[in-house]
Amino acid sequence: MPVLLPTLKRAGVLLKRAGVLLLTTAALYAAPAAPAYGAAADEPGWTAEPVAGSGAARPYFYLAGDAGTVLEDRLALANTSDQAHTVTLRGADAYNTADGAFAVRPGRPAATSGADTAEGPGAGAWISFGAGATVTIPPRTRAVVPFTVTVPPSSPPGDHPAAVVATEAGREVGVRVHLRVSGPTLAALTVEDVAVHGRGAAARVAYTLVNRGNVALAPELAVRAEGTFGRERAGAPRPLPVELLPGQRVRLTEAWPAAPALDRVAFTLTVTAPGAAPATGSAAAWFTPRPGAGWAGAGLLPLGGGAAAALFLVRRRRLRGGGVPGPGPGDGERPDSGSEAAADHELTGAAR
Structure with a gap:
């Protein structure tokens, strides 16, 4: 069907009438x-x-x-x-x-x-x-x-x-x-299956949250990373964009764009929720240069290993206290409580 184009003057009249009609319709359907x-x-x-x-x-x-x-x-x-x-x-x-x-x-x-x-x-x-x-x-x-x-x-x-x-x-x-x-409520969650994927700006930390209680949870996450060379980075707790329902498990990822080019980094994830005890999970990963980085990256590997060994010896000597001989881990010394592996407490209230 052919389309008839009105004259410019008639088009202006039509547009004016259409504007009045639109305003009337908006007034009728407001709120x-x-x-x-x-x-x-x-x-x-x-x-x-x-x-x-x-x-x-x-x-x-x-x-x-x-x-x-x-x-x-x-x-x-x-x-x-x-x-x-x-x-x-x-x-x-x-x-x-x-x-x-x-x-x-x-x-x-x-x-x-x-x-x-x-x-x-x-x-x-x-x-x-x-x-x-x-x-x-x-x-x-x-x-x-x-x-x-x-x-x-x-x-x-x-x-x-x-x-x-x-x-x-x-x-x-x-x-x-x-x-x-109505009845007793239990707020409890665990962090499981922590793993590190990718490298460089694409590095991500994946983990699983499990609600082992009988109430919905609004979790918050804090990530701490510690490299072999003593570099530590800790982020402030922030709310996660999820409401974790009772008995549910979800798989989430956390971007880590500050991954080093060469280092071994230990990640510790701490998740909190109102009424629940903090839950932690950890994983470690090596970050190495890509194969395309050439011999420079390969030459840094022995250097990095030697620096790590030297740093270990310095830390061990400091722990002994100003050069005074003291018992080491192999001499019956009790490990520092901060390095002890947390016991795996299985909370009831939700099936795995």
């Missing part, structure tokens, strides 16, 4: 409902979020109670479009992906029975919307849907992460559910 956690960047025409409590917006649901009780809350669905939307609701178990992201398990739309709402034995199966599992929302309308969380009598204490998931035509919006069952 839409805030998108729920997990909403896609391109809005589906509706939003899902917890009903505000005492006039304040809630970013997620927080429920707490004893085992064997039934908890209640309400989900708000807001249709911000000009057409009706039919949304199905279900509960889902939450977990950490391998790299630490928060995710929910797939499942069927919720039914009238809480046991049929999600696949798996987690807290997602405790959530039920009853007859409101499928909701049709008229245009420009907000619907409030109640739901229940039936906590089984045998539920262990601690955090049971879950989510409420709203679905339409394959598009999902999730709202997190922080559920805590």
